[in-house]
Structure formats: C-alpha cells, structure tokens
Amino acid sequence: MFIARKTSTNYCSHKCNNAAYKERIRQERIATYQKEISINTEETSIENKEFYTPPEVAKLLGISRASIYRYMAENIIKAVQFKGKTLVRRKDIELLFENAAEYKKRIPIEKAPITDFYTTAEVKEKYHVNESWIFVIAKKHNIPRTFNRGKTYWSKKHIDAYFAKKAPDPDITEWYSTQEMQEKFGMTLSAIYTFAYKNAIPKKKEGIMVYYSKKHVDIAKGIAKPEETMYYTVAEAMEKFNLTRDQLYHYVKWHHISKIKKGKYTFISRAELDKLLAPPKIE
Structure with a gap:
C-alpha cells in the first residue's frame, strides 16, 4: 500500500514499475507462442480430416475461397450441400490430381502490332489542337509513337480512342464561347471556369477556344427551364x-x-x- 501523488501512478517505485513491465512483456510473448501453436495444430488437424468445408479446402490447397466456390459451381470439385453446410470429400480432392489433364505451358497473349499512324500535322488538323499539347497528352496517357526520317508518328487507334472519350454530347448543338459568356453574363474567365465545374456544364474544345453548352448554362443561370426527360x-x-x-x-x-x-x-x-x-x- 502506498499514497500516490498522481491518479496515473500504478506502482510505488521505479523498481516495481520495471518488474511489472517485464512481466507484461513476458505474458505477451507467451500468448503469441500459444497462438502459433494453436494455428499449427489446426492446420495439422485439417490435413487428417476426411471431409472439409470450402474455407478448409481453400486453406488446404492454398487458393482463395472464391476460387473454391467457383470450382464447385463448375463441378470441377464435387461437393454436397446440406442444410446450412457444404462439405467436400478428401478423396474427391485427391482425384482432381489423379485425373488431371496434361500440363500445357501458358502462351502469353501477343499484342496486335500497331500499323496505322497519324503524323503530328494530321492530328493537329483533325482534332484542332496545338503541337505541344499533343506531346503533353501523349506522354500523360502513354500513347504509342514511332519516328521515321525526323517525323513523329502517333498510333491512330490510341489517338482516336482518347478523343472519342473527350467528344462532346452529339445531342448538344448550341454552344456559348467564353467571350460570349463574358459579354452576356458579365463574368470573368475564372468565374466561368468555376461556374462550369460546379454545375457540370458540358464543354468542348476546338484549338484554343472552349465552348459551353448553351442549354445547360441557361438552365443553371435560371434563364431557361429544364426539359422533363426520361x-x-x-x-x-x-x-x-x-x-x-x-x-x-x-x-x-x-x-x-x-x-x-x-x-x-x-x-x-x-x-x-x-x-x-x-x-x-x-x-
């Protein structure tokens, strides 16, 4: 018994505190060791069983439970479904290996060679973008390219796929330019960009010009009423x-x-x- 100076004090002296700390560490090590022994005992007991649950089969074979359930669904592994429990015979697992088909080496899937290319000039002309912008986007999205006689050629398939994702909604036919929005609504460029972002206004880019959907802008500004769509x-x-x-x-x-x-x-x-x-x- 002792009188503690603070409510957080548990022991009467530094010596007792150290002794308690060592005992706590000892007990933690004993608990960890006992846990390892129980796991090893469980694994040994699994190997000696005649019937297994799907999680035990997964542990025995070293594959995921999802794979085991898929194999059971495909009847690769035979299983019996009881009420609230599914069991697999050890004999059926061993038969998988006895009746296994001949091993075949996996052949890697060959990538289709890239044969169609755009020149940089063709990309600029088709999609109305700057040359420096093409190089920045190609690097960012890993668009394949090749060189021939000092010219850069871009994979046609990858370029078209990138711009297809960026294509505007074909149903939108009327657009505001940034200049028109500045004049009509008295907005600065930064205000336009913030307004378009917050209201998810569809936009398209042609060269250095950016256009915003007239219908969506007018609805967001309260000038027009949204149409009731499906x-x-x-x-x-x-x-x-x-x-x-x-x-x-x-x-x-x-x-x-x-x-x-x-x-x-x-x-x-x-x-x-x-x-x-x-x-x-x-x-």
Whole structure:
C-alpha cells in the first residue's frame, strides 16, 4: 500500500514499475507462442480430416475461397450441400490430381502490332489542337509513337480512342464561347471556369477556344427551364438524392436500373430511380 501523488501512478517505485513491465512483456510473448501453436495444430488437424468445408479446402490447397466456390459451381470439385453446410470429400480432392489433364505451358497473349499512324500535322488538323499539347497528352496517357526520317508518328487507334472519350454530347448543338459568356453574363474567365465545374456544364474544345453548352448554362443561370426527360444525368441524380457518385452507381448496379451512354456521358432512368429513392407519399 502506498499514497500516490498522481491518479496515473500504478506502482510505488521505479523498481516495481520495471518488474511489472517485464512481466507484461513476458505474458505477451507467451500468448503469441500459444497462438502459433494453436494455428499449427489446426492446420495439422485439417490435413487428417476426411471431409472439409470450402474455407478448409481453400486453406488446404492454398487458393482463395472464391476460387473454391467457383470450382464447385463448375463441378470441377464435387461437393454436397446440406442444410446450412457444404462439405467436400478428401478423396474427391485427391482425384482432381489423379485425373488431371496434361500440363500445357501458358502462351502469353501477343499484342496486335500497331500499323496505322497519324503524323503530328494530321492530328493537329483533325482534332484542332496545338503541337505541344499533343506531346503533353501523349506522354500523360502513354500513347504509342514511332519516328521515321525526323517525323513523329502517333498510333491512330490510341489517338482516336482518347478523343472519342473527350467528344462532346452529339445531342448538344448550341454552344456559348467564353467571350460570349463574358459579354452576356458579365463574368470573368475564372468565374466561368468555376461556374462550369460546379454545375457540370458540358464543354468542348476546338484549338484554343472552349465552348459551353448553351442549354445547360441557361438552365443553371435560371434563364431557361429544364426539359422533363426520361433520364437523369449523373450530376442531376447526385444532387437530387444527395448521393456520392459511388453510392449512385451502387444503386444502379444492384437494383438493375436502366442506363444509356452517349459519348462520355451516362444517363440513368428517371422513373426507375425515382421509384427506388424518392420518399414515399404521405396520405
């Protein structure tokens, strides 16, 4: 017994404190050793069993449980389903190796050779971009290129695929240039960029000129009313139901909600999403 000076004091002296610390470390080492022994004993007992559960088969073969369930579904591994339990015979696992097909060396998949190329001038002319911009984007997205007689040639397939992702919605036909938005709404360039980002305004780029969808800008500014469509854009659905993008896609996937894709934009069925997420009507 002793009188402690602080509420955090557990021992009467430094000597007792050290002794308690050493005992605590000793007990932790004993617990770790006993845990290792129990694991080894469990593995030994698994090897001597005649019937296994799927997790035990996975541990015995050293592969994932998902693979075991897939093999059972494909009838590669025979299993018996009881009420609340599935069992596999050890004999059936051994038969897998006895009746295994002859081993065949895996041949790596050969990549298709790149044969079609654009010159830098052709990319500039087709997509209205600057030469320096092409080199920056190609480096960032690992677009294959080759050199011949001092000229750079770009993989046609990869260039087209990149610009296809960046293509504007084909249904949008009217656009504001940044200059027109500055004049009409009295906005600075930085204000335009912030406004377009916050309201997810579709845009397209032609050379150094950037254009924004007239319809979306007018709706965001309150000049025009949104049309009642059969689909939500991702941004509209996120805002209406207060969801993150991941949460929205989770609902769409697991509840099989219809969606369509136009260019790089995804549209989700308005009726199906409303039925799932809209609050019930109180009578």
